[in-house]
Amino acid sequence: MIVRRGDIFYADLSPVIGSEQGGLRPVLIIQNDVGNKYSPTVIAAAITSRMGKTKLPTHIDINIEDDPEQGLAKDSVVLLEQVRTLDKRRLREKVGRLSENLMPAVDKALLVSLGLAPRHLLLGEEPGRAVAASTLALPKEEEK
Template sequence: MNTYKRSPILRGDILYAELGAAAGSEQAGFRPVVVIQNDVGNHYSPTVIVAPLTSNIRKNILPTHVHVGRESGVRPSLVLLEQLRTVDKCRLGDKIGHVSKSVMHQIDAAAAISLGLRSLQKDKV
């Protein structure tokens, strides 16, 4: 998408990305995404780990969803942490905004649930 020299991509940035065609319930097309990958990876890797956003906030809310809004530079949306994906930087478009630290903590928790790193229920001893 972009061939010009871009600003550094940072964890928590919200950018447009071309996600391509969908199969089934995958998010697709040109849409906002939030950068999940760490800043070292963002600097050196040709790819970035992102989570897509949807403005369809009426859908079933899952523990892997996080609300973001105008304070992050986007209209009210959900970050879909069950749809994490790695994209090449050439798929990234313009930066729209950046999530706050408190929203990033919510994103971290939802990603941990999505990846099975954190249980929805307390572990029994």
């Protein structure tokens, strides 16, 4: 099975404990392609179609009309606070692929989720107020 970063697969996430996303559900592969090729595991983020969930800076909206290649039946949200390492045997069929246009927002949401984003990127106009990950700006190479 060929797995690439940005692919969407159905995966069996059970068993779960507490608030973990579970069951057979779509996941976004977020691991790099070298790891995807050589490792028996992948790193993935759960996807939900429950659009009423609390909007967090770690959530990326997928609109099925704007991104038809992703293959999902409903508008959905990638939950980048629900990241898991999965054995590839948990992956079922490939659903589709997330648009390259959304991958920078995924990267920013991962920085937020893992606490790697500079503090000033996490704050909105009001001190202490978080902003959506899709509005964060990554520093340019020369600024790092």
